Amino acid sequence: MSSFPTASSAAAPPSASRRGLAALALTAALLPLALPNAYTYEVAILVGINAVTCVGLNILIGYAGQISLGHAAFFGLGAYGSAILAARYGFPPLLALAAATAAVGALAWLLGRPLLRLRGHYLAMGTLGMGVIVSVVLATEDGITGGPDGMAVPPLTLFGQAIAGERTWYWIVAAALLLAVWLAQNLIESPRGRALRALHGSEVAAGALGIDAGRHKLSAFVLSAVFAAVAGGLMAHYAGFITPGRASFLHSIELVTMVVFGGMASTFGAVIGAAVLTTLPQLLTVLKEYEMVTLGAVMMLTMILMPGGLVPTLEKALAAARGKPL
């Protein structure tokens, strides 16, 4: 995949990533002090859920160098799977979430085997097609999914207690995000993560070093799908309602944009990208009819001025200011 940037400068030393994780935990712990009302909590929860998806997607896009323009399908299937199992088959919600996640992982494994043989724009088309198919099915099979109007989702229960309220959900999502980041960082610093970066640089060269490109790409694909499914399931049970829009092409694009905006091959970049691009449309609602124009212009300008994404660009600027080469 020579057309994607190589991630040679990534792989921060373990101490740096532990510091990053600590900073993230501290931010999550202190953030409630700055959240005045339920609405701001809601935005923070949305940020967390999108961040979990993006941390997973970043393993695929940023590290393995494979694009997916259909990841909202996994998010949507996680959400609908969990909702349908809980609402129509009487599964306890937590079990429904776990079962839906496992099913999405298995589906990603099945779909990924043929899809990941494609490269570049053809892979983009393949994943995009998969996403469109899933979202049309979710919108059309109204007997099961409620159709375009969506369906109600029972709340998550823990020890027989229904989980409700923005504050409780905030801590659940924060915990999920910290877990996701910790898992992603561990993976990236493991031999498996180095193998992913190697095949990002050149699949042929990685193959010559004995790295099974197909197997590693597939595992990154499945892992990112599982992250998306968990996030989707959490979203469904938190919001209490889901629509097929969650699985749409536009949502897939939003997710990829968050990853690229924050900076590919940077887990914390994915988190920051999710935070900025989830909050921005909320802030832009004050612009009313100028919202779309502003969002488009911001996307274009950041990517033109910082093609590497926010976090890597800032890191480079910081390193340059300190006079250290990266």
Next chain:
Amino acid sequence: MLAQYLVSGLTLGAIYALVALGFAIIYNASQVINFAQGEFVMIGGMTTAACVEAGLSLPLAAAAAIALATLLGAALEKFAVEPARGASVVTLIIITIGASILLRGLATLVWDKKIHVVPAFSGEQPLLLGGAALLPQVLWVVGSSAAAVVLLWWFFNRTLTGKAMLAVSHNRLAARLVGISVHRVLLVSFALSAALGALAGILIAPISFTSWDVGVMLGLKGFAAAILGGLGSGPGAVVGGLALGLIEALGAGYLSSAYKDVFAFLIILAALVFLPDGLLGRRAAERV
């Protein structure tokens, strides 16, 4: 019934082919997939509708729409793609998606979020032809698309600018060495693709109406058609577009209209798995 489905399939297919050609031309010149391509279709239809509503004659309105789209296409290249030269594929995809959101937003500001109608070019009276009712507009769509394809063939094979564009797509460095201005080729390819998209939008608007958001699905279908035919291949884009239109019309007619988009994408997934370089694409090998 079959004749009716074939006619509507060919009509759709001709539109997809025009959009797919736009993708192919830009891809060849710059290796960029322009996700704003569908918005030029929208701008073609919406500008024509607005000009006709303002009292302009249809040919003038169509000319204005194509001129506007051409300018916007050139501007996209000049102010968004050119400054980001050297950025990764994903970054360029995000830039063009940002451009498509910007264009959609501008359309809602300049016009509105309502559905608009462009009058049929030569009346609504259907022609009966071998059991199929044929709208005159269908002839306009198929005829104009065919004319556009012939003109493109002439342009790329018989004019110096067209040959220069082909040269850039084969080898950018070698093209530069023989004195071809790669920058000018990029500008022309974006302008040309935008004009083709606008033409598609004007042709289809009397049949399926137009609004600020018609570009999203038409753009995706055009991309799908370009991929199906083999990215970067002109004949492939035409074949891919027609095949996609026929699959969609036949699937909607005989199987389920709710799943018409699914059939098209299922066929594409199958085609990709068995022919990873498309129907007429160049076989690619990774250089080490």
